[in-house]
Amino acid sequence: MRQTPLFSGILYIVLGLFFTYFAVQDLQKNGEWGIFTYLLVILATFDFGNGIRMILFHFKIKTIQKNKK
Structure with missing residues (x-):
């Protein structure tokens, strides 16, 4: 099965x-930015960025496939 x-x-x-x-839990537990x-905030940022990019890519593919028909 292919992953879309x-x-x-x-x-x-x-x-x-x-x-x-x-990250929020760690910040509340320690009371300061460690x-x-x-690291958790950086990972979250990369994941949000990649997620948005992949979703936009999905809709771009759908648009291209729709225009070919």
Whole structure:
């Protein structure tokens, strides 16, 4: 079974939400920004960016396929 860009994009968004949640939890636990918190925020940023890009790519493919028919 092939994985569509839409599914990948949603998966990246969910991972970004998890990393954001864990970053907030770590910040509340420690009370200050540590290296682990920064790492989680960076990972969340990359995941959100990739998720949005994959979802937009999915719709671009759909538009191209629709115009070919």
